[in-house]
Amino acid sequence: MDKNFISDQKQKLERQQEYLIKKIDELEKIPDFGNSQDDNAQEVAEANNNLSLERDLKKELKEINKVLRRVDEGSYDKCLSCGGTIEKKRLELVPTAVNCADCQTKLRK
Numbered sequence: 001m002d003k004n005f006i007s008d009q010k011q012k013l014e015r016q017q018e019y020l021i022k023k024i025d026e027l028e029k030i031p032d033f034g035n036s037q038d039d040n041a042q043e044v045a046e047a048n049n050n051l052s053l054e055r056d057l058k059k060e061l062k063e064i065n066k067v068l069r070r071v072d073e074g075s076y077d078k079c080l081s082c083g084g085t086i087e088k089k090r091l092e093l094v095p096t097a098v099n100c101a102d103c104q105t106k107l108r109k
């Protein structure tokens with residue numbers, strides 16, 4: 001696969017990685033809820049929302065880190081399931097794809 005394409009993808013992934021780190025950082029900085037009885041329920045709900053959002057973001061970040069490691073190892077376009085090549089079009093659409101389209105379809109079943 002051509003190097004330009006891979007370095008483009010790497011840039012995309014790194015930008016996303018940066019964004020996620022910043023977001024997670026912001027979420028972690030949100031202070032604990034105050035003592036006021038009135039808005040506690042709302043704050044608890046909000047805190048729960050943030051918690052699940054943070055969990056999702058961390059999961060995504062982990063995935064991106066994994067894919068970036070694959071880029072460095074030169075196995076970015078190698079399918080994890082069959083060892084074949086992941087289609088360029090698919091990687092363009094899903095930069096974090098680790099399986100080729102065929103394997104992904106099989107995995108979904």
Ligand SMILES: [Zn+2]
Nearest residue numbers: 079082100103
């Ligand atoms: Zn495959």
